[in-house]
Amino acid sequence: MTQKRAARGAGTRIGRRALLAGSAQAALLGMLPVAARAASAQIDDLIARMTIAEKAGQLSCFNDEIRPVGAVFNPVVDPRGADAMLADIRAGRVGMLFNGYGVAGARQAQQAALRSRLGIPLVFAADVIHGCRTIFPIPLAEAAAFDPDLSERAARAVAEEASAGGLHWTFAPVVDVARDQRWGRVAEGAGEDVLLNRQLAAARVRGLQGPDLRRPDGLLATPKHFAGYSAVRGGMEYAAVDMSVAELRETYLPPFAAGFGAGALATIASFTDFGGIPATANRWLLTDMLRGELGFGGVCVSDYDADRELIAHGVAADEADAARLAILAGVDVSMQSGLYNRHLPGLVASGRVPMARVDEAVRRVLALKDALGLFDDPFRSLDAATEKKRTATPAIRTLAREVATRSIVLLRNREGLLPLPRKGRRIALIGPFGADRANLNGPWSFAGDAKDGIDLASGIRALLADPAAFVVEAGSGIHEPLPGGIARAVAAAKAADVVLLAIGEAGDMSGEGNSRVEITMPAAQQALAEAVAMTGRPVVVLLRHGRALALEGAVRDAPALLCTWFLGEQTGAAVADILFGVREPTGRLPVSFPLATGQQPWSYDRRGTGRPAPDADPVAPGRSHWRDAPDRALFPFGSGQGYTRFTLADLQVPPRLASDEVLQVRVAVTNAGARRGEAFVRADIHDRVASRTRPVRQMKAHARVTLDPGERRIVTLAIPHAELALVAADGQWRVEPGAFDLWVGAGGEELHSQFDAV
Structure with missing residues (x-):
């Protein structure tokens, strides 16, 4: 046994209850x-x-x-x-x-x-x-x-x-x-x-x-x-x-x-x-x-x-x-x-x-x-x-709209297609969820009434200066084609300057008892997406879903892609707020979108392998990958962007972390774009040598900071010593001393450092 491994075996033991409850809040279990x-x-x-x-x-x-x-x-x-x-x-x-x-x-x-x-x-x-x-x-x-x-x-x-x-x-x-x-x-x-x-x-x-x-x-x-x-x-x-x-x-x-x-x-x-x-x-x-x-x-x-x-x-x-x-x-x-x-x-x-x-x-x-x-x-x-007095009040509906808006994730926005102007563009809303209310709420909506919901068409129309420049066309059903549906959708797309494609899952395709063998788009909707994309008009995909999906073809490659989930009764208003820039998109993925269904189960914090594939060649022979896909996600956990961009600099990480300390990670965040926006700053770690194999990376802290264009601010991320613990080979919770990698990222930018735990 090496000296380092021996030292790790004698690391700081931490009570199971304290670790499970979560470091700084461990006293709550008392x-x-x-x-x-x-x-x-x-x-x-x-x-x-x-x-x-x-x-x-x-x-x-x-x-x-x-x-x-x-x-x-x-x-x-x-x-x-x-x-x-x-x-x-x-x-x-x-x-x-x-x-x-x-x-x-x-x-x-x-x-x-x-x-x-x-x-x-x-x-x-x-x-x-x-x-x-x-x-x-x-x-x-x-x-x-x-x-x-x-x-x-x-x-x-x-x-x-x-x-x-x-x-x-x-x-x-x-x-x-x-x-x-x-x-x-x-x-x-x-x-x-x-x-x-x-x-x-x-x-x-x-x-x-x-x-x-x-x-x-x-x-x-x-x-x-x-x-x-x-x-x-x-x-x-x-x-x-x-x-x-x-x-x-x-x-x-x-x-x-x-x-x-x-x-x-x-x-x-x-x-x-x-x-x-x-x-x-x-x-x-x-x-x-x-x-x-x-x-x-x-x-x-x-x-x-x-x-x-x-x-x-x-x-x-x-x-x-x-x-x-x-x-x-x-x-x-x-x-x-x-x-x-x-x-x-x-x-x-x-x-x-x-x-x-x-x-x-x-x-x-x-x-x-x-x-x-x-x-x-x-x-x-x-x-x-x-x-x-307290049922369906204006205050609770306002909060529902805020939560819905904050939940939307912008995964792609090529050439600044979004946000859209509120006038001067002809917009076609195409897809089975454009004027649909029955599937706004998703599973387990208890005493909610679908008629109270704001559909996409209503929410978008309410923000347009010229509603006459807005057309709604279903194009297909959720599972089945509509007679003449694709032809009408293609005609609507050709007459528009931009297409909003509202596709995804029905409300009963997620939730209890709704497991899926394939987490892809229903065939009728995929065919609709392919036909609309062939018109050459810029397409903004508005996904409705209760899980991460394995996107394919024109949906996967759309120039703009928004996760709009099942957002509840304020769906249309919240999506419109994001589309037209009334609110900035600030959501980030809590689940990874796979390249294919066959990768499941998969998570960003999967454990490492003895034969990892190099980043430069993710399908290198003899390395860990599927025959027909690398071991990575299409959009991993934490993905998402806003309407501005951020840069990181001056990462400061203490070289050592003692058992009674909290790692204070500091980084300078600058809004390098032209719009006010909110940066999502996240710190991940990896334990380099441990008595059990460890996740390739794992989030240990995150923070948000709102910055004006050109504004720079120091963000501090706190990682308590107990957050470094693992269930060791002997079944005990402990922090094993040694080197840890640390990454800090925000909006596509990422900096790397390391520190030692003692």
Whole structure:
């Protein structure tokens, strides 16, 4: 063993909780959730008085059939109707309802709960993923803003609206790090980077829960899905997951720890198996890791019908066996299956499940209700006047537009094609999404109404000085050609000075259950793009999508290319603001766009290989690449540009970083263009020699700075010593001493340096 390797083996050991929570914020894990604190006398008294059937009822969560929303999110399981549900509530067989909306129905249900023998209030939950009544951009789009403060503000606004509609709890945020764009639920999270996922997990939890969960506008957050859910084989929803424990700790657990550290009191177990044992039955995952290693003291909920699905997984013999496995693994609440109601009394009576384990779960649920203030005020968040006052307000719609604008990513802008002038150009908006409202919101839009959305045509027309110089033509359907559609589109393009091509995915092509074998453009839209490009008119592609796509042909090569995601109800206004330069494009990719679908899974921070291909010859024989493509992305993580350009100079990096220090990286940023703009400055590192192979590079800090033309400013990026840690070969978190590469980039400019950690 070399002296350097020996020294690395004896590096600075760092506690797992501290590392997972995230360096400077590690102390947050000392603030254990309320549910982990000593139970109140009231809760002890209730548990002592409860029958086993009433305990099972508190551990049972059901779809709200008293106030259903129009959207259907899950398969129909055990429907019962409103009257039967109210009877079950009065009998103490229901602890919580989910995916209902509206104060009037919630008050009716809560009154039924208070008439039960013990009068324990219900808690009302929902999948409020990116807006309640007012729909914001999908979380992946919002992640493109790289702005935790913006995400926190958005989450706070969503919580205020959702709680006004009679909700206490949301099954969000999704904190699954997603490296395979075939997986549909990429849309619901923050992309492929661990640091960004950590930052946004904490920000969204803080925003949803607010300063005090007992306030009427506090909305309980639920980081999900625990854990490794996004690493499914082949990107297939609900498929198997296998990974090393080191990969779990380094990549998939840190965002959960950040969310728990910010105060989240609940989590949802993954649908998938993990290492051959379904998460819902996986005691190592839900007890040893979640509660032991992460110190989580809150409530763990099964996903929808996931405990019954243990039978289909092949690990449970029948429903009673599935309920036994789930409760013993650490699932406190059964969602929708009804298994706990039907089988926990018998399992306890037979001795197959200890009463102490049931009591532990009940205590957590009751403590959660206490944390929400429901024992003091069962009708908190159930006020009709507040519902009317705080729903779809001008303020929340203004914020939704700001978030949408900040989410847009400009990937290419040859010869300054954008921004467009508001007069003097004939513009053709071509594509199935030009005048479309049905697909603005994307997946999981909960109580949103598509008719409230601003389509692209309306948003663009509102900013034009001469709307008569603007024509809209679909050209094709989303999946199928339209009779004569391409001919009409080509004629419209030829009569225009510039073409806006609005193409991409339908709203139901992303989200849960929407994995794709090929993440390319639907064939009908690709044919439309090729025909329009052949006219020779300059084309601005406006992509609508919930994942990174493998772009081809005329779409890939378009002179201007914008990622416009699923931006919610303010889509048209936000896109128009960017197109005409009312706002500068400031978004950056939170996921890498591949050269081809076959590269998946892929991420910018992939681990190195013993045979890397040289940059000058990425398909060099005998080196790491595919036969027909290099090992790189078309547009990697962090890609994006604005309407000006920036230069970097005078990079200053301290030569050594001690264990009690923060690396202060300084760089001079200059706006070298003619427009005011915002620079996105990012620092990546690489550990040169380690006991385990390391990512080729990994983001460790980022900052934004707004500069006028010609303005120069020093930007400081802070990297705490703990951010250099890895799970070493012996399974322990530590910073191994030695040399690190460091890159600082902004808008295509990049400078390199190095430093030593001690």
